Amino acid sequence: MEMKQQTTFLGQPRGLGTLFFTELWERFSYYGMRAILLYYIIAKVSAGGLGMNHSMGLAIVSIYSSMVYLSSIFGGFLSDRILGAWRTVFIGGVLIMFGHITLALPFGRPALFVSIALIVMGTGMLKPNVSEMVGSLYSLNDTRRDAGFSIFVFGINFGAFIAPLLVGQAAKMFNYHIGFLLAAIGMFIGLIVFHTASRKSLSKATYYPTDPIQPEDIRPLIFKSIYGLTAIILIIILMYLYDALDLKAIILLLSILAVMVPIVYFVTMLTSRKTTHEERSRVRAYIPLFLAAMLFWSIEEQGAAILALFAHDQVRLPIWLNAAWFQSLNPMFIMLYTPIFAILWVKLGQRQPKTPTKFGIGLLFAGISFLVMALPGFLFGINGLFSPWWLILSWALVEIAELLISPVGLSATTKLAPRAFRSQMMSMWFLSDATASAINAQIVQFYTINTEVRYFTVVGSITLLAGLLLLTQVKKISNAMVGID
Template sequence: MSKYSKEEIVNSVPQKGFFGHPKGLFTLFFTEFWERFSYYGMRAILLYYMYYEVTQGGLGLDQSTAASIMAIYGALVYMSGIIGGWVADRLLGGSDTIFYGGVLIMVGHIVLSLPGSLTAFFVSMIFIVVGTGLLKPNVSSVVGDMYSTNDYRRDAGFSIFYMGINLGAFLSPLVVGTVGLGISFHLGFALAAVGMFFGLITYMVTRKKNLGLAGKQVPNPLTPDERGRVAKRLISGVVVLALILTVSIMTGVLTINRLTLLVSILGIVIPVAYFTVMLRSDKTTADERSRVIAYIPLFIAAMVFWAIQEQGAIILAQYADQRTNLNFLGMTIQPAWFQSLNPLFIIFLAPVFAWLWTKLGSKQPTTPKKFSYGLIFAGLSFVVMLFPAYFNGTETLANPLWLVLSFFLVVIGELLLSPVGLSTTTKLAPVAFSSQTMSLWFLTSASGQAMNAQLVKLYNADTEIAYFGIIGAVSIVIGLLLYFFAPRIQTFMRGVN
């Protein structure tokens, strides 16, 4: 495949046509809008589908098992982004990888929409995990392809794109959640499949005209010899893995609990391996090695943060279903609707934080201090959830405003940590490991959710106060320690602010 310069790629994209931005932003905005509608709609009812009784249309799993599956599912989605990056960089380029990822996601939701067994459920999860891994990281990469390096519209373009993500995430629990819980889980999953179908249609119809060469280039293509070797290894690996899984499941060696434990271990082993390779590599300079060391406590902080934030779709979703008074102000609330709170608060608060950092300028907190504040707010979002049980016991249904407050606090923490983390990752990454380090950032969520696979098993009515109190307190303590060591971490960052 021909190599294109950055200038050739940018010039191939119509640079006006979507609110003063490249026309391709329209294509990627609505592709990601529908993909997020599909993903978050499915996720809003997935936990309930797993633990509701068969007579209620669910699978009838134990609640702690269902919660663990939700956690490992989230972890695997982010781990699979590594596969998506490799496929785009070595085989297909970002544009085609996005399309095939969307197709796999839609197939996964179609499988979910058909009444089936637990085996069919896990098959659908494989499709969705791999498909999301192919699509999710590459959409953002193609957005960047459309702008020249010094284009002043670049940050605003990503902000508009980010709004599409959150609009899809906001609407889908309201639509899919209402249909899935009010009519049929399978009909809800079918709506998620339809959402991904709309995304694919938008992408297919407009990408040739709007995206030009963006995402077409394969940065580091495999040679013909390498393709043969990779194909053989891939086929052999899939066959061996399928045989091991089949034998393990049939003999009872591989249980759901052992699978969750394996994913939890991978959530720790993979980032440790990443850090070890970067620190020991001859390609890493002394300054870069110092910055990698500075990145380690930030990684741990982000991992703890996402462990709490992602429980909004697990423990807080279960809390909304079983511990919350869903009759409020004369209306009946669907428990899935609470999943819309996170993107709703982000839509309203993100511009506020952007204004705040601009206003503070050089006086704004350092990166480690922003991370520490993010952890403290995440901890507070859990601490407030112990009060309903503390004051009224676990037999009384809680006011839904407690959940609203919890989601609000964790979103403040997210806006302090997540955008800053993305920016800091690009600054601290060694030149030879720039792409891998971005993958490492996404592993903070994977590792946090891998940790959740074990944590969520501890939650029940008897442990509710201790669960929220201890996890919240641990997050706050780590946040305070990070604040205390922030100046020291800043020195290791070697001039990066």
């Protein structure tokens, strides 16, 4: 793929600027909507919400996050085999924008589920391919690579930082639907930036699929699609016949699907004739990184579910403070930490810790962040209101973990990807989030004020122990990466 080597954006290839601002506005729309989604679902109908119970609201938010990232498989396939990255990203942005517009309409639960479907499809098309396009700006051994991904992640988090502040306040001052409309406007701005700037800054190769579908592939693809659709219809019919076709059962079914998909996908890549022996070793090395990322995302994604509910119900808030604003803590700390980590990796150069080491240390911080959330209930009981500093400390810790895992994981994924599965391998990175959120959709239903101390302690301890185990396997994993640092 043609490389753009102009260093015109913060010492990075020019195309990084285009992708930086595109993803900034897409994340504004996503995180703005997500900052108020749980509150909209659980708010009373008389207060402009949908009136669902807390348990179901937590499950919906979690499975929504899962499906957003699970759909990246579809987006990676479209990019690699049919549309190319540029067209896939643009069409995805359009779907996201209309998804937010749908949620801005006062049509209750039907609008919620239609909106979720559109945003799920759109994000699956846009997000993995934007990240893959960032990877394509660099050669495998370009020392700017991790720093470039850190800058890219900074753009993501700037959009995510301002979104809860603006969208959350719009929802509070007016209503939830105005907040969702503001999210739609953010995606519209992102589409304009991408369409106008990309032609001058990105490789022409992004307009074409990297592994175009061949005539002989069409017939098997059609049959596989028919088989899959038939299986889904049969499952739905069986659920209906056994009186199990309710929202909770559907969420469980989707959770099982999200857990099974990465297993099938790893098997496919490892057994494909298009995967070389060296690439197969790299994919095997990627599996423990995938599992570590899954544990991290399980904690991080609960910021919009469990921690959002904690902020709403159990934090002592000044009258001027909006509970949705706590969602800005995540990206705020990322922005504070990103320059430090970017400079650190550049200065260390070849002496920086290996990727598995970064992941292991990241898991330690993630686990501790949840153990911190167990402390207020353990020390003071569960019946009072707590200081917001507990949430601030927890987010400060987990975002150290994110800087050790998220940009490093994005970079490692593009380096370890088999050539024939480039965009689809990037989808695997997002599948770690999908699987984590799918598991969350089940476990968050056990969270209540009465169980919160045990909940935070168990989840935090499992993650902490996993980090220690990963650190014992660094040499073995690094050797399997075959020439990739």
